[in-house]
Each structure stands twice: as C-alpha cells, then as structure tokens.
Amino acid sequence: MSFRIVVLAKQVPDTRNVGKDAMKEDGTINRAALPAIYNPEDLNALEMAIQMKEKIEGAEIIVLTMGPGRAAEVVRESMYRGADGGFVVSDMKFAGADTLATSYTLSMALRKLAPFDVVLCGRQAIDGDTAQVGPQTAEKLALPQVTYAESLVSVDAKSVTIRRRLERGVETMKAPLPCLITVGSSAKECRPRHAVRVMTYKYAATPSEMAASTDERRKAKVAADKRLQIGEWTANDLAAEPERLGLAGSPTKVKKIDNVVLVHKEAKSMDTSDKSINELMQELLASHIIG
Amino acid sequence: MNNVFVYCEVTEERGIADVSLELLSKGRRLADTLGRQLEAIVIGHNVPDLEKTLYPYGVDMIHYADDARLFPFTTLPHTSIVVNLAKELQPEILLFGATTIGRDMAPRVASNLLCGLTADCTSLEIGDHEEAKTGTVYKNLLYQIRPAFGGNIIATIVNPKTRPQMATVREGVMKKEIYKADYKGSLRKLDVNKYVDPADFACQIIDRAIEAQKVNIKGAQIIVAGGYGVGSRENFKLLYELAELLGGEVGATRAAVDGGFIEHERQIGQTGVTVRPKLYIACGISGSVQHRAGMDQSGKIISINTDPHAPMNAIADYVIKGSLLDVLPKMIKYYKENSK
Structure with missing residues (x-):
C-alpha cells in the first residue's frame, strides 16, 4: 500500500535571534546577519509526518519547499531526520509573493505530487507569523484542514485523528483523507538527525547544485542513486498561470515600512526615596489613575 | 453593498466573543468614515440576546446562520457561509x-475569493494610496498595519484592487465601545442549506475540553507586570500584593514566564496577550520589542528598573531608578495609608 505524506517546509531568516548587527545604520534589516534556518514549526510538522510513517507500512515522506536554490538545505535536513525525498520549487517569477500567491504556487506543486494522503506544515513561519499559507493551500485543493495540531492520535488509510491546541483548551478532531494539517509549536519536537541517514543523504542534491558542483565523486553518487536526487521545479514545470505568481499574483501591497523606533516621551525620572515615591503615588491618586 | 463586515465568533458560553465586539467598535468607525453600513455575520446555534448584544455597537444588519451543526466551530461550513455571503453582498471590508x-478560516475565505488578507493587525485606518509605478491613486483604502519580521518592523499593507479588504486583529488590540445604547439594526436569518454543502461536515469533533478563562489581564485597568529582573517567584508576591490593592492584575514578560516565576497565561507581548490598561507598572522589565508590542498603548507607564538605559524607560511616563524590592513596599505603604 502506498501512503504519501507531503511536508511543506520553509527556510526562514532567524528572526528570534535578532542581534545588534541585524539592523543596519539606516534602520533597515541586514538579512545577511540573520542565519537561515528550518522554520521551527515545520520541524514539528516533519516529526508528526515521521510518526505517521511509523504507523503506516509503506508510507513515504516527500518534503516540498519553495524558495531560492539554497533552500535545498531544508530538504537535506529533512532527509537526515526521516524524509524519503524532496522537491525545491524555485523561480525568479515567485519573488515578492504574498501568502495568496505562495499558496497558489504550492497548490500547483502539490497537484504534481498527487495522489497524496496527508499534507503537513508548520502553523506559521517566523518571518511572517501569518499562519495563512496552510489553510490557503488547503482551500485551493479543496482539502479539509486541521489547524493547531498538537499530537497525532491515530491515522489509517482513510482518516486521521488529531488533538488540537486552542486558546482555552484542546479539541480532538477526526478528518477524512486526504487532508492538510498545520502543526503548532506545542507539538512534539522533531527527533534529531540520524547518523546513518546523514552519511547517506549528505550527498543529495538538486540538478542546479549538481551543475554547479566540481565534486565528481558526489556527482557520480547522485547519478547512480535515485534517493539522492532532489527534484527541482520552476514555474513552467508547474503549469502555473504567470499572473497568479509572485508580486503580480499578490493582492496585498506593502505601502510603508517603519522600523520600530522608540518614541521618547517626556519621562519623569525619580529615585527610590520615600519622598519621591510618595509624590508619585499622590499624583496618581489625584489624577484618578488609581484609587 | 460595499459595507463593512465583521465575522462574530460565538464563545463556549454562547455569547459573542470580546474580540468580535472590539472589531464591531472599530468597524463602526471605519463604516462612518466611508459612509457605509456595518454588518455582522454570526454563525452558531441558539445564541441568546443576539440583537440586544450587537445593535449597541452600531450594527445595521446581522446575518445569522443558526443550525445545530454549526456549533462548535468547524472550518468548512463556516468558510462556505462567509464565502457565499461575500459573493452575494460584496463587502468592502x-x-x-x-x-x-x-x-x-479567514485564510480559506481569502484564498477562495482571491483576496488579500493581513494577519494580526495592530491598527486599521482609512487612507489613500498612490501606486508608485503607474501613479494611479486609490481612494479610501483600508490601511492594515502590523508588526512584521519578528516585531522589528511595522508594515502598512493595502489591497488596492481586490475586495473585500480582509484583516485579522487580536483580542484586546481594539477598544470595545458602545456606539449608541438604543441603536437599532435588523436581523436576517440565513437558510443554512443554501450556503453550505453537506460535504462540508466531513470533519468530526470527537472530544472537546475547553476551560473558562481564568485570568483576565486583558480587561484589567491596572497591570503590575514583572520581568526577569523580578528574580524569583517569591518576589512576584510583592507584585500580586500591589495589584490586588489597586484592583489590578499581574502580568509578566516571556523571560519571567520562561524563568518559571509565573504562569504562561499572564504573559504580555507578541506571543502573549495585548493589553491597554490605564496604568502599567513595569517592574524589572528591560522592554524587548516583543513585550512592548503588547503594552505600549497603555495610558501611563511606570518603569522601575536598576538599569537606567532599559528600553522600557524610553516609553515610560515615570522612570524610577532602583530596585522593585525597595519601591513596591513603599507604594503599598503609601496607598494603604492614603486611599479612602
């Protein structure tokens, strides 16, 4: 029995560790100073995919990532932890895509991967925090969705049961397959790399990477082993409508960007003496802010 | 046609969620600016006092889908109803x-209608937009303002061409305010079967365990908040004492929560709740961008910190340089002696 699990993963700048050199002097973001990482919640999604694979014989995990060529790193990282293969969707035409254009692109790529049984992705990416691409992709493919997944309860050939984490509690939901699941950060962390898998898959590469490589040994290895061949698709391969891609296909436009600069108000500074504190309290009481 | 619409969430207790009432308040202002009407979409089952609750917020029309299968919320039927209503009524916002x-559900609705959607807006305004390339001017667009890139920038987003202009806003960001206590709108009950497909009920809720909200820091007028600088769970007791005395609540930063000083539900900031109290007393809080995003709309801010260069001091109205362990007992003492 074949059971195909697709994980949507994204390479993101690490916005959680914004150091001093992350902002340039003119107040814009210095992207070069931010390391590119595997979007954290996509790793939670990968873990859930691996758990599904363990429950269903013959299941395979395919990772799909959209981004520049270097995003192939995300596919390799997934392979080290348990994925069986992957595709990088990359094209200059995708540049400037908002979530609608991104979900269109991903949905076209997923159509090429059909038939699949489950699509898993992180709830949101840390560079945008929108949590929109998962549900938008599901809508384009008319798939039911389960968002905010925390743990896998059960899965079989026809359905999946998932525990969801909501603001004020939990909910267990059973959805028919195929469906799309977005996994939150409260879900189990992804297992670490597997040493044997690293030894095998470190050679895996996309055709572009192969073309740019001068390592003949690696080239020969990849050519001889299908598992090491990471797929690469452009807009043409997806048969996508050009006007729905990238900036052209994005209804939201950025009108203005303001860097967060502290607005300095006229602050009243004081020491910790009884007199100072008493005066402050008196002022707050007099202005009815407290009392 | 072309009115301002708000999807109103039905809570566990079959009321209308606070966040929806906050959005109606904002929606009323936007509708007034545009000279349009305000319409509410309510999807649920047996929601009592719907008209009495919503009209005072200036709602002109309630579209009510009432069906036992529509509560608790599941994605597909709610999405279908909103999508079909939007196609029928062409909302502006x-x-x-x-x-x-x-x-x-909002992303699915946007994906279906091929519309732009901006998540987690912190401010919504009406304004014009000129497209730099073509010089085309779009009048009266919805400015969707939100922090991005981990809170390091604030972006203003517009959707010049697609309608409706869609946005989500977090609870506590907009102010809930009665428009007119005796405002009257009208109620339209939807024929649910015309809006949903039986296949929309494919997902089944097997079990639910939803707790009533315990802590209500969002609604507090006074918040005494502590950061990592408070130092321990024990020291937090001082904050609780002052908060209780002032009739306020205790809040915390992520660092204090991660440090195990206090429970997560009191976390304020981008990954916690957003608050806008009258008075915010920041104790040992350096003031990261993420934390400030959740409290910088507070009326008055007092920053108590041993570090005179803490970023929190830059947005504070009063800066007390010193230890909270000195300052809080003095505040408590003065208040006990001098309040009536």
Whole structure:
C-alpha cells in the first residue's frame, strides 16, 4: 500500500535571534546577519509526518519547499531526520509573493505530487507569523484542514485523528483523507538527525547544485542513486498561470515600512526615596489613575 | 453593498466573543468614515440576546446562520457561509478576530475569493494610496498595519484592487465601545442549506475540553507586570500584593514566564496577550520589542528598573531608578495609608 505524506517546509531568516548587527545604520534589516534556518514549526510538522510513517507500512515522506536554490538545505535536513525525498520549487517569477500567491504556487506543486494522503506544515513561519499559507493551500485543493495540531492520535488509510491546541483548551478532531494539517509549536519536537541517514543523504542534491558542483565523486553518487536526487521545479514545470505568481499574483501591497523606533516621551525620572515615591503615588491618586 | 463586515465568533458560553465586539467598535468607525453600513455575520446555534448584544455597537444588519451543526466551530461550513455571503453582498471590508477560529478560516475565505488578507493587525485606518509605478491613486483604502519580521518592523499593507479588504486583529488590540445604547439594526436569518454543502461536515469533533478563562489581564485597568529582573517567584508576591490593592492584575514578560516565576497565561507581548490598561507598572522589565508590542498603548507607564538605559524607560511616563524590592513596599505603604 502506498501512503504519501507531503511536508511543506520553509527556510526562514532567524528572526528570534535578532542581534545588534541585524539592523543596519539606516534602520533597515541586514538579512545577511540573520542565519537561515528550518522554520521551527515545520520541524514539528516533519516529526508528526515521521510518526505517521511509523504507523503506516509503506508510507513515504516527500518534503516540498519553495524558495531560492539554497533552500535545498531544508530538504537535506529533512532527509537526515526521516524524509524519503524532496522537491525545491524555485523561480525568479515567485519573488515578492504574498501568502495568496505562495499558496497558489504550492497548490500547483502539490497537484504534481498527487495522489497524496496527508499534507503537513508548520502553523506559521517566523518571518511572517501569518499562519495563512496552510489553510490557503488547503482551500485551493479543496482539502479539509486541521489547524493547531498538537499530537497525532491515530491515522489509517482513510482518516486521521488529531488533538488540537486552542486558546482555552484542546479539541480532538477526526478528518477524512486526504487532508492538510498545520502543526503548532506545542507539538512534539522533531527527533534529531540520524547518523546513518546523514552519511547517506549528505550527498543529495538538486540538478542546479549538481551543475554547479566540481565534486565528481558526489556527482557520480547522485547519478547512480535515485534517493539522492532532489527534484527541482520552476514555474513552467508547474503549469502555473504567470499572473497568479509572485508580486503580480499578490493582492496585498506593502505601502510603508517603519522600523520600530522608540518614541521618547517626556519621562519623569525619580529615585527610590520615600519622598519621591510618595509624590508619585499622590499624583496618581489625584489624577484618578488609581484609587 | 460595499459595507463593512465583521465575522462574530460565538464563545463556549454562547455569547459573542470580546474580540468580535472590539472589531464591531472599530468597524463602526471605519463604516462612518466611508459612509457605509456595518454588518455582522454570526454563525452558531441558539445564541441568546443576539440583537440586544450587537445593535449597541452600531450594527445595521446581522446575518445569522443558526443550525445545530454549526456549533462548535468547524472550518468548512463556516468558510462556505462567509464565502457565499461575500459573493452575494460584496463587502468592502471583512474583519476577523486573530483567534484560533479567525486564523483558521479567514485564510480559506481569502484564498477562495482571491483576496488579500493581513494577519494580526495592530491598527486599521482609512487612507489613500498612490501606486508608485503607474501613479494611479486609490481612494479610501483600508490601511492594515502590523508588526512584521519578528516585531522589528511595522508594515502598512493595502489591497488596492481586490475586495473585500480582509484583516485579522487580536483580542484586546481594539477598544470595545458602545456606539449608541438604543441603536437599532435588523436581523436576517440565513437558510443554512443554501450556503453550505453537506460535504462540508466531513470533519468530526470527537472530544472537546475547553476551560473558562481564568485570568483576565486583558480587561484589567491596572497591570503590575514583572520581568526577569523580578528574580524569583517569591518576589512576584510583592507584585500580586500591589495589584490586588489597586484592583489590578499581574502580568509578566516571556523571560519571567520562561524563568518559571509565573504562569504562561499572564504573559504580555507578541506571543502573549495585548493589553491597554490605564496604568502599567513595569517592574524589572528591560522592554524587548516583543513585550512592548503588547503594552505600549497603555495610558501611563511606570518603569522601575536598576538599569537606567532599559528600553522600557524610553516609553515610560515615570522612570524610577532602583530596585522593585525597595519601591513596591513603599507604594503599598503609601496607598494603604492614603486611599479612602
């Protein structure tokens, strides 16, 4: 029995560790100073995919990532932890895509991967925090969705049961397959790399990477082993409508960007003496802010 | 046609969620600016006092889908109803709470209608937009303002061409305010079967365990908040004492929560709740961008910190340089002696 699990993963700048050199002097973001990482919640999604694979014989995990060529790193990282293969969707035409254009692109790529049984992705990416691409992709493919997944309860050939984490509690939901699941950060962390898998898959590469490589040994290895061949698709391969891609296909436009600069108000500074504190309290009481 | 719409969430207790009432308040202002009407979409089952609750917020029309299968919320039927209503009524603006419900369904609605959607807006305004390339001017667009890139920038987003202009807003960001206590709108009950497909009920809720909200820091007028600088769970007791005395609540930063000093539900900031109290007393809080994003709309801010260069001091109205362990007992003492 074949059971195909697709994980949507994204390479993101690490916005959680914004150091001093992350902002340039003119107040814009210095992207070069931010390391590119595997979007954290996509790793939670990968873990859930691996758990599904363990429950269903013959299941395979395919990772799909959209981004520049270097995003192939995300596919390799997934392979080290348990994925069986992957595709990088990359094209200059995708540049400037908002979530609608991104979900269109991903949905076209997923159509090429059909038939699949489950699509898993992180709830949101840390560079945008929108949590929109998962549900938008599901809508384009008319798939039911389960968002905010925390743990896998059960899965079989026809359905999946998932525990969801909501603001004020939990909910267990059973959805028919195929469906799309977005996994939150409260879900189990992804297992670490597997040493044997690293030894095998470190050679895996996309055709572009192969073309740019001068390592003949690696080239020969990849050519001889299908598992090491990471797929690469452009807009043409997806048969996508050009006007729905990238900036052209994005209804939201950025009108203005303001860097967060502290607005300095006229602050009243004081020491910790009884007199100072008493005066402050008196002022707050007099202005009815407290009392 | 072309009115301002708000999707109103039905809570566990069969009321209308606060975030929806906040959005109606904002929606009323936007509608007034545009000279349009305000319409509410309510999807649920047996929601009592619907008209009495919603009209005072200036709602002109309630579209009510009432069916036992529509509560608790599931994605597909709610999405279908909103999508079909939008196709029928062509909203100018469509707003959702940035809750697990709003963030689950709004993207699907936008994806279906091929519209732009901006998540987690912190401010919504009406204004014009000139497209730099073509010089085309779009009048009266919805400015969707939100922090991005981990809170390091604030972006203003517009959707010049697509309608509705869609946005989600977190609870506590907009102010809930009665428009007119005796305002009267009208109620339209939807024929649910015309809006949903039986296949929309494919997902089944097997079990639910939802707790009543325990802590209500969002609604507190006074918040005494502590950061990592408070130092221990024991020291937090001082904050509780002052908060209780002033009739306020205790809040915390992520660092204090991660440090195990206090429970997560009191976390304020980008990954916690957003608050806008009259008075915010920041104790040992350096003031990261993420934390400030959740409290910088506070009326008055007092920053108590041993570090005179803490970023929090830059947005504070009063800066007390010193230890909270000195300052809080003095505040408590003065208040006990001098309040009536």
